[in-house]
Amino acid sequence: MLWIAIRMLTGDSQKFYGLLFGIAFSTLLITQQLTIFVNLIERGASGVYNAPEADIWVMDPVSRTTEVTYAMPSTALDEVRSVPGVEWAVPHLRAAASVRTASGDLEGVTIIGVDDSTLIGMPERMAVGDKSVLSRPDTVIVDDVGVLNLFEQDQDPLGQRLELNDQRAVIRGVADAIPSFTSQVTLYTKYSQALNYVPGTRNRLTFVLAGVATGTDAETIATRIEQQTGLKAETRERFSGAGVDFIIENTGIPTNFGITVVLGFVVGVAIVGLTFSLFIRDNIKQFGALKAIGVTNGKIVRMVAAQAALVGFIGYALGVVGTAAFIYGFSGNPFFKGFYIPWQIPLISLGAVIVILAITGWLALNSVLRTEPAAVFR
Amino acid sequence: MSHASQTEEAPRNVAATRKGETAISARGITRDFEAGQSTIRVLHGIDADIRSGELTYVVGESGSGKTTLISIMCGILWPTDGMVQVFGTDIYALSDRELVEFRLKNIGFIFQQYNLIPSIDVAANAAVPLIARGIGVSEARDRAKVLLDKLNIGDQADKLPSQLSGGQQQRVAIARALVHEPRLVVCDEPTAALDARSGRRVTDLLREVAVAEDRACIIVTHDNRIFDLADRILVLEDGRVTHDGAEMPEDH
Numbered sequence: 252m253l254w255i256a257i258r259m260l261t262g263d264s265q266k267f268y269g270l271l272f273g274i275a276f277s278t279l280l281i282t283q284q285l286t287i288f289v290n291l292i293e294r295g296a297s298g299v300y301n302a303p304e305a306d307i308w309v310m311d312p313v314s315r316t317t318e319v320t321y322a323m324p325s326t327a328l329d330e331v332r333s334v335p336g337v338e339w340a341v342p343h344l345r346a347a348a349s350v351r352t353a354s355g356d357l358e359g360v361t362i363i364g365v366d367d368s369t370l371i372g373m374p375e376r377m378a379v380g381d382k383s384v385l386s387r388p389d390t391v392i393v394d395d396v397g398v399l400n401l402f403e404q405d406q407d408p409l410g411q412r413l414e415l416n417d418q419r420a421v422i423r424g425v426a427d428a429i430p431s432f433t434s435q436v437t438l439y440t441k442y443s444q445a446l447n448y449v450p451g452t453r454n455r456l457t458f459v460l461a462g463v464a465t466g467t468d469a470e471t472i473a474t475r476i477e478q479q480t481g482l483k484a485e486t487r488e489r490f491s492g493a494g495v496d497f498i499i500e501n502t503g504i505p506t507n508f509g510i511t512v513v514l515g516f517v518v519g520v521a522i523v524g525l526t527f528s529l530f531i532r533d534n535i536k537q538f539g540a541l542k543a544i545g546v547t548n549g550k551i552v553r554m555v556a557a558q559a560a561l562v563g564f565i566g567y568a569l570g571v572v573g574t575a576a577f578i579y580g581f582s583g584n585p586f587f588k589g590f591y592i593p594w595q596i597p598l599i600s601l602g603a604v605i606v607i608l609a610i611t612g613w614l615a616l617n618s619v620l621r622t623e624p625a626a627v628f629r
Numbered sequence: 630m631s632h633a634s635q636t637e638e639a640p641r642n643v644a645a646t647r648k649g650e651t652a653i654s655a656r657g658i659t660r661d662f663e664a665g666q667s668t669i670r671v672l673h674g675i676d677a678d679i680r681s682g683e684l685t686y687v688v689g690e691s692g693s694g695k696t697t698l699i700s701i702m703c704g705i706l707w708p709t710d711g712m713v714q715v716f717g718t719d720i721y722a723l724s725d726r727e728l729v730e731f732r733l734k735n736i737g738f739i740f741q742q743y744n745l746i747p748s749i750d751v752a753a754n755a756a757v758p759l760i761a762r763g764i765g766v767s768e769a770r771d772r773a774k775v776l777l778d779k780l781n782i783g784d785q786a787d788k789l790p791s792q793l794s795g796g797q798q799q800r801v802a803i804a805r806a807l808v809h810e811p812r813l814v815v816c817d818e819p820t821a822a823l824d825a826r827s828g829r830r831v832t833d834l835l836r837e838v839a840v841a842e843d844r845a846c847i848i849v850t851h852d853n854r855i856f857d858l859a860d861r862i863l864v865l866e867d868g869r870v871t872h873d874g875a876e877m878p879e880d881h
Contacts, residue, residue, distance in 0.1 A: 252760060252761060254760070254766050255746065255749060255753070255757065255760060258746075258748050258749045258753070259746055259748050259749070260748075261748070262747065262748015262749065263747075263748060534746075536742065536744045537744055537745075537746050537747075539744070540738070540740060540744035541757070541761070542705075542729075543705050543732070543738050543740075544732065544733065544738055544757065544758055544761060544805075545729050545730065545731075545732040545733025545734070545736075545758065545761060546729075546733075546761045547726060547729050547730075550761070623705070623706065624705035624706075625697075625700040625705045625706035627738075627740050627744060627817075
């Protein structure tokens, strides 16, 4: 009977494709929006991800994320270095600055000053050039968002001069970095050089990045740093989580994406429910005839379940493949750089599809089960 | 007899009958329908027997209760009161599941609007009762094709119902009703949509393929053009049998 059920469904191509569209659209909307949401809020931790060597981030107690900071006295570096278990500690500066572009536009940028000797604090990979160029005077390395925002499409950024906070800066490399949540242009330079670019204030050390000795627990050392220095010390995991939490707590993004996901679900229920109901209504005589002939309600339930499973499977696959195609299609755009589909998201949308089909299938099935076999004689 | 009160096991195998023996025995059949606050009695304690080897018509005006009676006789509508035995089985003493199985094994249906499944081909439509009994689609289709050949539409087996004329669809419905070799064939207004000549041809065909010594065939109709083809006619008026004989009474 399942063969008949499938043929009944696929034979009505209009409704079959309508159901596929409903499921695929819902899956696409839910999967794509959740994927963008997760990747977007993870941008709150991009500053941490871009400095992969640091086991511990030390900061002023009021600092919350890599973007929400309060500078410390430069003596903090030595205090951290003196804590037992700290293998190394380097200064790290993050500050806002303004760039006058060649076209005369003003662009807000983030300046990151990395350790002069070790270059710890730089992204792991370079898109163009080498990190060692930072040893040259007035050098900055731009991220690929900067390449897009500061220059024309066919313009080579290498060798370009910028007016950075009224000082000269020369681009000599492009970093392969994860963009920040706001996709602001980031310029990397040596810590000592960054101090020149950033307007003078008494305290300018934003973070101290620390590494722990092999075999030592980062949590333990972070706690020890806090106790010994009075500063705030976060492990890499906790600090990246804090960046994500900050986005969730301080923006309307979860609400907006949540609304879209709910809408995707509701639209799915509406389209699939309506189409499924129409399909069942159009075939109610046939179902009634089957019941009269001697097909049990159990078999009818299995028939409708098979129909739901078929459209669910194909529609879901189309939706997930559509999301993957979207991510792949935009992977060349720096704003979508590094986007991926966490494995939990397809599972969530699969759950949503199952719920949609369970609700709509049950509603449609109800009318079949309530149909008396004798109705076929009326 | 209410359905809910039927719990005892009933015999599953139908008794063999010979021509002229009782295939269906209905006693004291009453059926009420709720209509808002009131109850309408459609059948008033009907006693009737249907015999094997006969083409029996159930005839009456619209609203006379003939469809209700036939629905009760073939086990798809529970009577408010009364008892129905089909080939010796008290069908309303069966459980829901047993009654469905009983219908699947023993009863073939021909519906007025055919109710063929539009998206499967003719052979598969005719094979539905076999497929419902768990026989593989391929084998079921092969068996259905044999019957379709007998009904002279074997060459249409791979077509969809929508590609067939009304008369051909009727034959597919007949094939579907007979493919599992049921003991009872029930036809609801099989000639209603046909002209007089086609109607007689279908009735002749039914007599040829559906009436056998150990098989009963009931036709519900109000088509007076085919009354002369019946072996026996039950006339219903206002939920009561007013005539039971080989011919229609003269006043009809």
